[in-house]
Amino acid sequence: MERVSIIEGKIPVIIVAPHGYSGDDENTDIMADHIAKSIDAYAVINKGWERSETVDFMRDKADCNNVYHCLEDVVREEFLDPIIRFKNKILKTNPIVYIFYLHGMSNRHRKIAQDPLLDVVVGYGAGKPNSLSCDIWQKNLFLNYLNLNGITSYEGKAGGQMSGWSKNNLNQYFRKWDYDPNVSSMQIEVIYELRQDKDLAIITADYMATVINDTSVASGYTGNDAFKLY
Numbered sequence: 088m089e090r091v092s093i094i095e096g097k098i099p100v101i102i103v104a105p106h107g108y109s110g111d112d113e114n115t116d117i118m119a120d121h122i123a124k125s126i127d128a129y130a131v132i133n134k135g136w137e138r139s140e141t142v143d144f145m146r147d148k149a150d151c152n153n154v155y156h157c158l159e160d161v162v163r164e165e166f167l168d169p170i171i172r173f174k175n176k177i178l179k180t181n182p183i184v185y186i187f188y189l190h191g192m193s194n195r196h197r198k199i200a201q202d203p204l205l206d207v208v209v210g211y212g213a214g215k216p217n218s219l220s221c222d223i224w225q226k227n228l229f230l231n232y233l234n235l236n237g238i239t240s241y242e243g244k245a246g247g248q249m250s251g252w253s254k255n256n257l258n259q260y261f262r263k264w265d266y267d268p269n270v271s272s273m274q275i276e277v278i279y280e281l282r283q284d285k286d287l288a289i290i291t292a293d294y295m296a297t298v299i300n301d302t303s304v305a306s307g308y309t310g311n312d313a314f315k316l317y
Contacts, residue, residue, distance in 0.1 A: 210251025
């Protein structure tokens with residue numbers, strides 16, 4: 088079985104599932120595949136690298152959300168290089184490329200947030216100092232669209248584990264490693280309840296596909312900018 092699935096698209100959007108099938112990220116591979124095919128986006132989906140503290144390509148071990156792991160030869164060839172290749176291809180004909188890194192979080196985060204309705208947390212590089220992976224208006228628009236579509240969404244607070252800020256986080260690759268201001272990326276953490284089986288994952292992916300597509304064609308936004316933090 089191939090460890091990484093790639094999908095050629097037509098719109099300036101890349102959907103990435105760094106962990107795809109395992110652990111807290113179960114069925115995010117199904118979601119990424121469905122979103123990409125629904126809106127003709129590009130996709131890079133991990134289907135075989137098992138999350139690990141160290142890289143061992145003979146045993147399919149690597150953390151594909153860890154840039155240090157992604158820079159290892161085999162992981163880079165299979166996972167990171169397709170993202171870079173798609174990004175470069177898109178920017179030949181488009182002024183901007185959106186990358187959405189799709190992750191999963193366990194239902195326990197609802198208890199921690201004291202909100203039984205929490206569905207999604209969006210990370211965009213809030214921190215000290217900020218290392219924003221997209222424009223503020225893009226983040227605001229995306230969160231607003233999610234909430235309007237019935238997906239209760241928070242933004243990752245500065246310094247929080249879901250902010251998408253740390254240097255080794257893949258969301259920061261085009262900010263802290265291979266800087267490209269024409270890349271706008273966000274880290275999307277989806278609660279387990281919305282993807283606990285294939286049917287639910289596809290239903291959630293349908294909503295996500297609409298929101299991602301609508302965000303990617305917008306040229307600005309001045310609406311709601313106040314969101315709950317997690």
